[in-house]
Amino acid sequence: MTAEGSEDWKKNLQAPVKDNRKKTEDVQSRRNVNFEDYCLRRELLMGIFEKGFEKPSPIQEEAIPVALTGKDVLARAKNGTGKTASFVIPVLEKVRTDVAAIQALLMVPTRELALQTAQVTKELGKHISGLEVMVTTGGTTLRDDIMRLMNPVHILVCTPGRVVDLASKGNAKLDKCAIIVLDEADKLLSPEFTQLMEDTYRFLPQNRQSLLFSATFPVTVKDFADKFMRNPFEINLMEELTLKGVTQYYAFVEERQKIHCLNTLFNKLQINQSIIFCNSVNRVELLAKKITQLGYSCYYIHARMQQQHRNRVFHDFRQGNCRNLVCSDLITRGIDIQAVNVVINFDFPKNSETYLHRIGRSGRFGHLGLAINFVTYDDRYNVYRIEQELDTEIKAIPADIDPELYVA
Incomplete structure (x- = not known):
């Protein structure tokens, strides 16, 4: 880089991209530190500041310096407070591109979250010369992944079933994988995934570092940590469970009134983008059809769709090509679409964990959002x-909702 280019970069560090939207204390720095204070490589700092990050959020302040020391980390933090960067940044700092081997495994429970995590990793690491990030999930051709792994890959972002398949066949060699991250660890360690996670650990070297992140930590997580982690550093930023920036309301309705109520909300609210949740796949498709008939732009997504179609819908919605997305609980975890300022539970969820993850789709990274729940007698x-269970209050919806509560 020329001297002139170097000076340009310094100017960028002094004046990173600003996000002037209101932010809650969930994401406001508590320790008055900067990313430069972590002595990160310059190429990584360039990616951080180009991404628009100004100061570390509380979970980043707690997790990054500990992870950089090589210690195992067990971290609880709210959805939408910057968890992804809190593990991606130390991973990118530790990876050496002159070593042609998988050095970090970023494990997530869903295909959509895998694509998103890989995208964030590529954006933050865009200036690290030679860095190769690969996504591998179920629902895609195994042969393509095998071919890709014939070339160097440094960071593998994956879902559990696929990585075990590739490792057991000898295609994904994990003997030099020094870091494993479990994002949404409570889901990854639920009964459907537990055996796969234990199988994954058997392919890793003994001296690996484990970073576990989640909003909720049931007993299964503690059992796993006791078995596979080495004296982990515990971080708990969950004094309260719900995001401070999300205002929660309920509308008491009969089932047959829900469409009319939804139409009224569309007319009265200032929606940037909305996510509307249903409790079944069939209701997702039926509701999306009704919304389209009412004259509103609408996509839908659920687990029974072909992966290619799901990827296209998710990508186009993230790009802002459509205002409303109807979905099942497929994308309740970790999906970060900052333009979403309204979440509507067309069907009220059955448990607090699902509710917490659903409403966390609005109010991302300290911004303001609305969660509106259609509640029937049942x-x-x-x-x-x-x-x-969440120690929160869901208030009756007023006739008029103050835009200051959810519009930037």
């Missing part, structure tokens, strides 16, 4: 129970 006990 839902009334679930509402009360979820309020108690």
Whole structure:
């Protein structure tokens, strides 16, 4: 880089891209530190500042310096507070591109989250010369992944079933994989994935570093940590469970009134983008059809769709090509679309964990958002129970909602 180019880069560091939207204390720095204070490589700092990051969020302040020392980390933090960067940044700092081997495994429970995590990793690491990031998930051709692994890959972003398949066949060699990250660890360590996660660990070297991140840590996580982690550093930023920037309302309706109520919301609210949740795949498609008939732009996504179609819908919605997305609980975890300022539970969820992850799709990274719940007579006990379990309040929806609560 020329001297002139070097000076340009310094100017960029002094004046990174600003995000002037209101932010809550969930993501405001507590330690008054900067990313430069972590002594990160310059190429990584360039990616961080080009991404628009100004100061570390609380989870980044707690996790990054500990992860950089090589210690195992067990971290609880709210959805939408910067968890992804809190593990991607130390991973990118530690990876050496002159070593042609998989050095980090970033494990997530869903295909959509894998694509998103890989995208963030590539963006933050865009100036690290020779860095190769690969995504591998179920629903894609195994042969293509095998061919790709014939060339160097430094960071593998994956779902559990696929990586075990590739490792057991000898295509994904994990003997030099020094770091494993479990994002949404509570889901990855639920009964459907536990055996796959244990199988994955058997392919890793003994001196690997484990970083586990989640909003909720059930007993299964503790059991796994006791078995596979080495004296992990524990971080808990969950004094309260729900995001401060999300205002929660309920509308008490009969089932047959839901479409009319939704139409009223579309007319009255200032929606940037909305995500509308249903409790079944069939209801997702039926509701999306109804919304389109009402004259509103609408996509839908659920687990029974072909992966290629799911990828296209997710990509186009992230790009802002459509205002509303109807979905099942497929994308409740970790999906970060910052333009989403309204979440609507067309069907009220059955448990507090699902509710927490759903409403966390708005109010991302300290911004403001609305969560509106359609509640029928049959839902009334679930509402009360979820309020108690999350120590939160879901208020009756007013005739007019102040835009200051959810519009930047």
